[in-house]
Amino acid sequence: MSVEIDNIAVIQAPLDTYTVEKDNFIGSINHSIINCIDVIYVDCQKLVSVTSSHVSLLWEAMQLCKEQNIQFILRNVSNGVYEVFKVLDLDAFFNVEQDSCSSMEHSKTGEIALSVVLPYESEFRPNVENIIREKLKLDQYLKNTSISHKIIYEIETIFYEVTTNMRRHGQITSNEPIKFSLSQMNDSVILHFEDSGVSFDLTKHEANYKPDQAIKERMKNGLGVLMIRKMADSILYERRDDKNFLTISKTWNIDNGK
Amino acid sequence: MENNNLNYVSINAETVKIIMGHTLDNSNVHEMVDMITTLQEKDYKYILVDMSLLTFISSAGVGSILGTVETSRENGGDIIIYGISENIKNIFQVLDLLDYLTIKEHYETIKEQLQIAE
Numbered sequence A: 001m002s003v004e005i006d007n008i009a010v011i012q013a014p015l016d017t018y019t020v021e022k023d024n025f026i027g028s029i030n031h032s033i034i035n036c037i038d039v040i041y042v043d044c045q046k047l048v049s050v051t052s053s054h055v056s057l058l059w060e061a062m063q064l065c066k067e068q069n070i071q072f073i074l075r076n077v078s079n080g081v082y083e084v085f086k087v088l089d090l091d092a093f094f095n096v097e098q099d100s101c102s103s104m105e106h107s108k109t110g111e112i113a114l115s116v117v118l119p120y121e122s123e124f125r126p127n128v129e130n131i132i133r134e135k136l137k138l139d140q141y142l143k144n145t146s147i148s149h150k151i152i153y154e155i156e157t158i159f160y161e162v163t164t165n166m167r168r169h170g171q172i173t174s175n176e177p178i179k180f181s182l183s184q185m186n187d188s189v190i191l192h193f194e195d196s197g198v199s200f201d202l203t204k205h206e207a208n209y210k211p212d213q214a215i216k217e218r219m220k221n222g223l224g225v226l227m228i229r230k231m232a233d234s235i236l237y238e239r240r241d242d243k244n245f246l247t248i249s250k251t252w253n254i255d256n257g258k
Numbered sequence B: 001m002e003n004n005n006l007n008y009v010s011i012n013a014e015t016v017k018i019i020m021g022h023t024l025d026n027s028n029v030h031e032m033v034d035m036i037t038t039l040q041e042k043d044y045k046y047i048l049v050d051m052s053l054l055t056f057i058s059s060a061g062v063g064s065i066l067g068t069v070e071t072s073r074e075n076g077g078d079i080i081i082y083g084i085s086e087n088i089k090n091i092f093q094v095l096d097l098l099d100y101l102t103i104k105e106h107y108e109t110i111k112e113q114l115q116i117a118e
Helices: A020-034 A052-067 A079-087 A128-142 A149-169 A211-216 A223-231 B029-041 B059-066 B069-074 B086-094 B107-113
Strands: A002-005 A008-012 A039-043 A071-075 A120-124 A178-185 A188-195 A234-240 A243-251 B007-012 B015-019 B046-050 B078-082 B102-104
Touching: A008 A020, A020 A052, A039 A052, A052 A071, A120 A128, A128 A149, A128 A178, A149 A178, A149 A188, A149 A223, A149 A243, A149 B086, A211 B069, A223 B059, A223 B086, B015 B029, B029 B046, B029 B059, B029 B069, B046 B107, B069 B078, B078 B107, B102 B107
Parallel strands: A008 A039, A039 A071, B015 B046, B046 B078, B078 B102
Antiparallel strands: A002 A008, A120 A178, A178 A188, A188 A243, A234 A243, B007 B015
């Protein structure tokens, strides 16, 4: 949706960047450029959360305007969205209308809750103490996002079980750290693990399990892989260069959790 | 600072209560298995596990219950879990264990069922 008055255009930022909304948005920007508009305001009021594709789209629109010497201004930018610009070092590039920041999103601790999951990375040697410490760090990080507590708990459980498997079965030497990263793709959180341990494809691990039988057989081990497989939405395993690459996706749902 | 200590309190000749700390994972799971096994060897039929403080349970933690409960049942007793949070309940649910393990909401319910006089 766009409105043009006195050489000023106001265009709504699209909520969805994967449908016709995206094309309509760029179409409106181009239309305003053709109409020799001086200033384009992009209204971000509806953007409660942003993904990397939103940021890319706003960047693309800003570049189009810049080429034609048209002022490109973002208005009604929420603090959460502005925080994302800051973290990505884009706050100096985007012209954000003063006093437009609205709808402060506070977590329990009073810090701004991030509406998107920004990239997170860590590297550590796999021992019991480090795994517990890294899980706590991840917990601190995730609690500053808008992800529901249930999903956070499941992400942390996946993290703990994957890295514990690496520790117990990977035969990783003490100077070879595990690399872990977390990022967002649309409505999913992507967990990426890299280690130089022995080959272990958990997607090929036996997933059949009968609770009553497990009790009768006094099953103590092997539950970790089951938990990972049941909690993850998708798992991708790759072995290359003598390393294991494990990519796990988990749907991120703010409102209800999974 | 997290408290991961495990303690037990004898309630009567056949019932004992294990009080869990904040986590049950690889750092203390062997201690948990040893404690349950020892209590079973001492002929406690009912082992009550108080999980009110528990905030994290790993697969090995679940395994410590799963791998020992049958012994109590064979002896005419059970391992009864109580005081679990939603997150811990979710873990048991993910592993389809809610119908197979004895999980009660409150200690009071267990007291009534086992006719424990304190």
